[in-house]
Amino acid sequence: MIYEGVVYRPPSEARSLIIQATIGCSHNKCKFCTMYKGKKFRMKKRQEIVDDLIEMHNYYKDVKRIFLADGDALIMKMDDLKYILTKINELYENVERIGIYASPRSIMTKSVQELKELKSLNLKIAYLGVESGDDEVLELMNKGVNSDEMLKAALRIKESGIKLSTMILSGLGGKDLYKNHAINSAKLISKIKPDYLSLLTLLVEESSDLNKMIEEDEFKLLNPKEVLDETKIFIDNLELEKTLFRSNHASNYVNLEGVLNEDKSRLLEEISIALRENFYKEELFRRL
Ligand code: SF4
Structure with missing residues (x-):
């Protein structure tokens, strides 16, 4: 099996067999x-995917987790997805969980009933990049949906019983919108009540459109202290029941982990200490 281009997967799929079902x-x-700028989006043919599954099965028989890449594999047609999931279950009899990246648009191409069917075929977790709950930020970043559309899609996944892992991007509002980004992201996540919530930090690649905006002074990056202030506002405004929260990615200035809301005060205290003692990974911050 030859992967096409760079392959991305969520941190929690580090030990999974990654199968590219779509490209880009x-x-x-x-x-x-x-992530996928160099790739023209296409869905792989059923047989190409099955060939990859068979080939990998020659090397790894006892696979517990499989992750379907690339960026938005849930966009595949229902028949194709069902076919691929069925093949996975037939070939890999010990597989316990199949995961997938989902976008709001791809989720809305499936009804709750269809998502339930996918769940019955072992599709157990979907990863959704929410990025922000603030409409101005979502529009500025060209996410392609607003917060209401994001909410609708996320709730559809939840209703199907598939576990939902969401991601918010710290610093995405820049200096102008950071308060709205923090508060409205917390409001949206509180309505979604995802099973998992990751908070990553915005790191700007030189080749990104955002980098051009920074060079043209249309977007001002937050410094590490401001990111942590924003994180405090975000966590403080969250109203969750038993969401597993992680902010311990390589991009994060301070490692945080807990269950929300029960660990809210501890997490806020940890950020306050990091700010007071200047105990955060400042070297990650490469530009202002
Ligand atoms: S939806 Fe946006 S953030 Fe997600 S992979 Fe596509 S371009 Fe990147």
């Missing part, structure tokens, strides 16, 4: 994202 991202227009 069907949206591919977010200003901060360069």
Whole structure:
């Protein structure tokens, strides 16, 4: 099996077998994202995917987790997805969980009933890049949906019983919109009540459209202290029940982990200490 281009997967799929079901991202227009810029989006043919599954099975028989890449594999037609999931279950009899990247648009191409069917075929977790709950930020970054559309899609996944992992991007509002980004992202996530919530930090690639905006002074990056202030506002405004929260990615200035809301005060205290003691990974911040 030969992967096409760079392959991305969520941190929690680090030990999964990664199978490319689609190539690239069907949206591919977010200003901060360069992950799939070099790839023209296409869905792989059923047989190409099955060939990859068979080939990998020669090497790895006892696979517990499989992740379907690239950026938005849930956009595949229902028949194709069902066919691929069925093949996975037939070939890999020990597989416990199949995961997938989902976008709001790809989720809305499936009804709740169809998502339930996919769940019954072992599709157990979907990863959704929410990025922000603020409409101005979503529009500025060309996410292609507003917060209401994001909410509708996320709730559809939840209703199907597939576990939902969401991601918010710290710093995405820049200096002008950071408060609205923090508060409205917290409001949206509180309505979604995802199973998992990751908070990553915006790191700007030179080739991104966002980098051009920074060079033209249309977007001002937050410094590490401002990112942590924003994180405090975000966490403080979250109203969750038992969401597993992680902000311990390589991009984060301070490592945070807990269950929200029960660990809210501890997490806020950890950020306050990091700010007071200047105990954060300042070297990650490469530009102002
Ligand atoms: S952030 Fe997600 S939806 Fe946006 S271009 Fe990148 S992969 Fe596609």
